[in-house]
Amino acid sequence: MTIEKNLNGAELNVKVIGRLDTTTAPQLEAEFKGNINGVEKLVLDFAELEYLSSAGLRVILAAQKVMNKQGEMIIKNVNDTINEIFEVTGFIDILTIE
Amino acid sequence: MKAKKQTSISYNFLKWLLFLMLIAFIATTMFLWMFQTRIANNNADNLLRLNITDVKADIKDATNDHMLEIVRNISAELDDIDADTASEEEMSARIAEMLTRYDVTEIDIINSKGIIVACNIESFVGFDMASGEQSKEFLVLLDGEKEMVQEFQAQSYDSSIERKYAGASLTNGGLVQIGYDYAHLQASVDHEVVSLTRNRHVGNNGRVLIVDQDKNIVSNVKGVDRKKLDLEAFGIKPGSVQTGQRVTANVEGIEFYCMAEMAEGYYIISAIPVKEVTITRNMVVIMAVAVEMLIFIALTLLVYLLIKKQIVVSVNRINHSLSEITNGNLDVTMDVRNNLEFDSLSNDINATVDTLKRYIKDAEERIDAELAFAKAIQHSALPSVFPPYPNRKEFEIFATMHTAKEVGGDFYDFYFVDEDNFAFLIADVSGKGIPAAMFMMQSKTIIKSCAESGMSVEEVFTVANEKLCEGNDAGMFVTAWMGILNVKTGKVLFANAGHNPPLVKHADGTYEYLKTRAGFVLAGMEGVRYRKNELELAPGDAIYLYTDGVTEATDLNTELYGEDRLHIVLEKYKDAAPQVICDEVKKDVDAFVGEAPQFDDITMLALKYYRKEDAQ
Numbered sequence: 001m002t003i004e005k006n007l008n009g010a011e012l013n014v015k016v017i018g019r020l021d022t023t024t025a026p027q028l029e030a031e032f033k034g035n036i037n038g039v040e041k042l043v044l045d046f047a048e049l050e051y052l053s054s055a056g057l058r059v060i061l062a063a064q065k066v067m068n069k070q071g072e073m074i075i076k077n078v079n080d081t082i083n084e085i086f087e088v089t090g091f092i093d094i095l096t097i098e
Numbered sequence: 099m100k101a102k103k104q105t106s107i108s109y110n111f112l113k114w115l116l117f118l119m120l121i122a123f124i125a126t127t128m129f130l131w132m133f134q135t136r137i138a139n140n141n142a143d144n145l146l147r148l149n150i151t152d153v154k155a156d157i158k159d160a161t162n163d164h165m166l167e168i169v170r171n172i173s174a175e176l177d178d179i180d181a182d183t184a185s186e187e188e189m190s191a192r193i194a195e196m197l198t199r200y201d202v203t204e205i206d207i208i209n210s211k212g213i214i215v216a217c218n219i220e221s222f223v224g225f226d227m228a229s230g231e232q233s234k235e236f237l238v239l240l241d242g243e244k245e246m247v248q249e250f251q252a253q254s255y256d257s258s259i260e261r262k263y264a265g266a267s268l269t270n271g272g273l274v275q276i277g278y279d280y281a282h283l284q285a286s287v288d289h290e291v292v293s294l295t296r297n298r299h300v301g302n303n304g305r306v307l308i309v310d311q312d313k314n315i316v317s318n319v320k321g322v323d324r325k326k327l328d329l330e331a332f333g334i335k336p337g338s339v340q341t342g343q344r345v346t347a348n349v350e351g352i353e354f355y356c357m358a359e360m361a362e363g364y365y366i367i368s369a370i371p372v373k374e375v376t377i378t379r380n381m382v383v384i385m386a387v388a389v390e391m392l393i394f395i396a397l398t399l400l401v402y403l404l405i406k407k408q409i410v411v412s413v414n415r416i417n418h419s420l421s422e423i424t425n426g427n428l429d430v431t432m433d434v435r436n437n438l439e440f441d442s443l444s445n446d447i448n449a450t451v452d453t454l455k456r457y458i459k460d461a462e463e464r465i466d467a468e469l470a471f472a473k474a475i476q477h478s479a480l481p482s483v484f485p486p487y488p489n490r491k492e493f494e495i496f497a498t499m500h501t502a503k504e505v506g507g508d509f510y511d512f513y514f515v516d517e518d519n520f521a522f523l524i525a526d527v528s529g530k531g532i533p534a535a536m537f538m539m540q541s542k543t544i545i546k547s548c549a550e551s552g553m554s555v556e557e558v559f560t561v562a563n564e565k566l567c568e569g570n571d572a573g574m575f576v577t578a579w580m581g582i583l584n585v586k587t588g589k590v591l592f593a594n595a596g597h598n599p600p601l602v603k604h605a606d607g608t609y610e611y612l613k614t615r616a617g618f619v620l621a622g623m624e625g626v627r628y629r630k631n632e633l634e635l636a637p638g639d640a641i642y643l644y645t646d647g648v649t650e651a652t653d654l655n656t657e658l659y660g661e662d663r664l665h666i667v668l669e670k671y672k673d674a675a676p677q678v679i680c681d682e683v684k685k686d687v688d689a690f691v692g693e694a695p696q697f698d699d700i701t702m703l704a705l706k707y708y709r710k711e712d713a714q
Contacts, residue, residue, distance in 0.1 A: 022530070022697075054528035054577075054646075061622050062573045089577060089596035090618035093626075 003031055010040040010071070017048040020056035029059045036063070040071035047077035052085050064094060074098055107413070108405050115401055119394050130386050134379040139355075142301075142375040143344050146357035149300050149368040153308065154361040160290040161283060161362050162247045165264035168200050169276045170245060173266035181209040181216075181272025186223070189216035201286070204261065204277035207268075212237050215272075222255055230254020236265045239273040250283060250362045262362060280311055280363045291364065292317050304354075304370030311363055332367055334358045346372065412440045416447070428455045469504035469532075476505050476535055479542065481512060484677065492585035495522065496676035497703035498684065500647075506699035507534025508645045509542050513550070515582060521549045523580035524643040524703050525620075526597065537574045541566060541620065545580070555582050555593045559620060559628040563595070566621035575619040579643055581633070588635040588707055593628045595620045598649070601665070602633065603640040607672040609665055612641075635707040642668060642679065643705075647698035651687045654694045659687055676704035 001018035012035055020028060036042065042063060060075075067073035076098045078086070086092040105113075175196065179189060193205045197218050207216040212227040227233040233254040239246060250262040262283050265275040278286065288310075295306040295317040308317040309327050329335075332347045332354075347356045353372035358365055412434045422430045428451055432444040477499070484496055497510040507527030515521050525541060527534040544565050548558040558580065566576065579600060581592035596619035601609040617628040635641065644664070651659040667686045671679050680702050687700065 054526070054575075057619075058528045058573055058575065061575065061619075065573075065623070088598050088616055090594075090616045090622075091596070093618050094623055 001027065003028060005031065005035065007035065007039075010038060011043065012036070012039045012041070013043045013045065015045040015048070019051040020049060020059075021051060021053040022055040025053070025055040025059050028056070029062070032059065032063050032066075036066055038070075039067075042067050042071070042073040044073070044075045045077050046075060046079070046082055049079070049082055052082050057085075057089060057091060060091070060095070072096065106410065108402060108410050111405050112398065112402050115398055119398065123390060123394060126390060127383065127387055131379075131383055134382050135376075138375050138379040139344070141378075142355050142370055143342075143357070145300055145304070146344065146355065146368040146370060147342060149298065149304075149306050150357060150359045150366050153294055153298070153306050153366050153368075154359060156294045157287070157291055157308070157361045157364060157366070158249070160294075161250075161262065161278075161287045162264070164286055164290075165262065165276065165278065166245055166247055166266075168202065169247075169264040169266045169274065172196055172200065172205065172276060173245075173268055173274050176207070176274055177269040179207070179268065180270040181207050181268055182211075184215075186216050190218070193218050200276070201282065202276045203279040203282045204275075206275040206277070208236070208273050208275060210240055210271040212240060225255050227254075232263075236263070236273065236275060239265050239267040240271075243267065250278075250280070253277070260363070283363060284310055284316075287362070288316060295319060300368050300370045301374050303374055304368065307365075307367045307369070309365040309367060311365075316364065329365065332356045332358065332369070334365065334367065408437060412436060416440070416443065420447070423451060428458070472532070472535065473501070473504045476501075476539070479539060480509060486512070487514075490585070492708055493520070493583065494676050494706045494708070495703070496680050497524075497701075498680050499699060499701040500684070500696070501699045502647070502696045503531050505532060505535035506530060506701075507538050508647065508699035508701035509538050510643070510701055510703045511542055511546060512703070513546065515549050515552065518584055518586050520583045520585055521555075521580065522583070522643070522703060522705060523578055524597065524600075524645060524701060525576050525578035526645040526647075526699070526701070527576045528574050528619075530699070533572065533574065537572075537576070537621075541576045541578070545578070549580075549582075554630060555580055555591050556628040556630040559593045559595050559617065560626070563620045563622075563626050563628070564624060567624045570621050575622040577619050581641070583635070583705070583707070585707075586709075588637070588639070588709055590633040590635055590641070592631050592633060593617065594631070595628060596622075598644070598646055600641055600643040601668060602635075603642070603668070603672055605636050605638055607669065609642070609668045609672070611661075637707060637709040640672075640676070640679070640704060640706040642702065644683075644702040645699060647696075647700035648683065648687060648702060650698060651691050651700065652694055652697065653691050659690050663690065676706050679704045 001016065001020060001024035004015040004017070006013045014031070016028065018024070064073050074096050078097050086095060086097065176192065179192070189207050193207070193216055197205055205218055206214050206222060208227055209215045214222050214225045214227065217223050227237055231254060232248070232251060235248060236246065245264070245266040247264040248262060250260060253259050253261045253263070261277040261279055263275055263277045265273050267273045291308055295308055297319060298306050299319070300306060305319050307315055307327065309329065310316050313327050313329055315325050315327050331349050332345070341359045342357065345356050347354050347369070354369040355372055355375055356367060356369040358367045415434050416432060419430050419432050430451070432447040434440045434444050480499060486495065495512060497512070499506065499508055499510060501508070507530055508525065510524045512520065512522035523545065525538070527538045527541065541562070544562045545558060548561050553561065559578070576595070577597040578595045579592065579597040581590045583590045594614060594616040596616055599612045599614065602612050603609050612633065614631045615629070618626045649659055649661050649664055663686065664683065667683055668679065671682050674682070683702060684700065
């Protein structure tokens with residue numbers, strides 16, 4: 001998994017490429033922990049996300065909780081596979097997907 | 099902090115070795131240079147001195163022989179004279195006559211008491227020979243010596259006068275003495291001196307010159323020259339020539355080492371080109387430097403190779419083994435034993451690794467024991483006796499859980515909430531291992547207590563969610579699917595908290611995914627409300643619940659087992675009992691996965707409904 005991030009003022013854009021699973025989720029979690037302070041808009045680009053496990057969902061949920069307090073979080077370019085996971089797990093109800 | 103550039107041991111060693119060798123090299127070269135210069139100069143001095151001494155002796159011999167012959171003849175002629183009694187007039191007359199004939203500067207007749215009784219220089223008459231150092235020497239002729247000769251020097255009567263004297267005893271007592279001033283001396287011996295330095299070489303290109311007091315060259319390598327010589331150019335100050343003193347002179351652009359000495363009023367100058375003196379020294383030094391360089395290079399290479407062999411290779415071997423150990427291979431033994439230090443280091447490392455292995459083994463054993471215990475607790479918390487309700491004929495149920503690690507985050511559960519309503523559920527905690535297992539136990543307990551208090555299925559999830567959210571700092575969550583079956587009617591009220599949908603078998607034998615809009619996962623966020631859904635089971639229908647460990651089981655090519663394979667195997671065993679269904683699915687998954695390790699817990703629950711009146 002690779003992470004491309006771009007901080008533009010209070011807007012943080014994060015693009016996740018590859019697999020977000022048990023082994024790679026801590027990497028994204030650390031990335032959020034280090035950069036999320038003062039961010040008012042977090043945009044996650046999942047265009048090239050191939051796989052998402054429950055560990056990855058946990059990190060997304062944690063980010064959503066933080067952003068609920070300090071702004072908004074938007075997930076964009078969600079493909080069918082990932083969208084199905086969001087639907088099955090009910091995440092679709094709490095996430096803002098564009 | 100500024101990072102120091104790291105260099106290898108052999109490089110550092112080599113650097114210092116070269117530095118020290120350079121110092122040693124410079125020091126020895128300088129010493130050799132000075133030593134050889136000294137030797138060369140000494141040799142030059144000796145050579146110059148030897149030639150001067152030779153020439154000086156030759157000049158002396160020539161003049162001495164010449165003067166002694168004259169004084170001998172004069173003494174013979176005066177054998178009739180008694181110096182003590184003869185009249186001065188007679189003696190003066192004889193002297194005057196001989197002075198011209200023999201062409202000498204001075205003739206003295208001295209009586210037996212050592213007093214000059216006659217001389218061509220009137221003022222000398224009456225001089226007591228014993229009163230002067232120079233003149234006193236001649237008194238030996240009164241004591242039996244026959245003849246003697248002195249060097250050209252200042253005389254006793256008047257030290258401003260330089261003369262060379264020779265004397266001979268007289269037959270009738272007393273003595274006669276002849277003196278040469280410089281002009282007479284030169285005139286009498288020049289013809290002999292001329293040949294003295296002909297073909298005389300100092301070294302290969304050095305020369306000896308004899309120069310008279312008028313600075314004319316009397317003799318050089320070609321014989322007589324008669325040219326004026328610039329004595330100053332040879333570093334010689336007339337009148338103060340220092341015997342044996344080497345001076346450097348530049349004559350017509352060529353550097354010479356020169357030495358000069360006076361002999362009988364002549365300057366004897368021997369000179370040798372500096373180049374000739376130094377060429378030997380330079381050759382010796384260059385040869386020595388070349389040999390030294392070869393030795394230094396050889397030594398440096400030798401030391402470098404030795405260090406490489408003794409240290410660097412060993413260190414690299416140890417590093418290689420250490421990195422293997424770091425990468426987890428604790429069975430590596432260090433065996434670098436080419437010297438005492440590395441032998442000891444190897445032993446220490448081996449001992450450390452052994453200790454580490456023992457600790458790890460101990461820890462593993464302890465953890466294994468604890469995990470086995472935890473596994474037993476977890477499994478005993480799940481209903482595991484089948485059939486669970488031998489008296490109930492309305493349905494048949496079977497469930498299994500295969501954890502990826504000793505303990506897992508999946509669970510299933512079932513129980514009667516009242517006489518006719520039977521609750522069954524399957525759940526999957528995010529994550530694996532001990533944290534997931536602990537959260538699983540908590541979730542299971544909360545859900546069960548809610549369900550047994552008579553809540554409807556959607557209330558169970560809503561309340562359980564609130565409780566699970568409390569103190570969930572780790573951010574874990576649970577997906578769960580729970581149904582409550584009315585065993586009399588076959589009606590199932592169910593709720594889904596983010597779990598993958600179960601498969602339901604219809605009367606025609608086909609399985610279909612029970613796709614309903616799922617609620618959010620449990621423990622994910624407070625305030626979530628869950629919906630209730632309904633399903634009618636006809637007699638013979640079955641419902642199969644599973645966790646994603648089934649469909650996401652992966653083979654060695656990272657291919658997923660998938661929903662289609664599950665669908666096929668379920669339809670293949672559509673009439674089988676729940677236990678057979680579960681076993682066959684597990685077998686099919688195992689066959690698919692092959693040698694690949696299991697990453698996730700595999701949990702499934704199958705329920706087949708018969709309705710009471712149909713039950714046997």
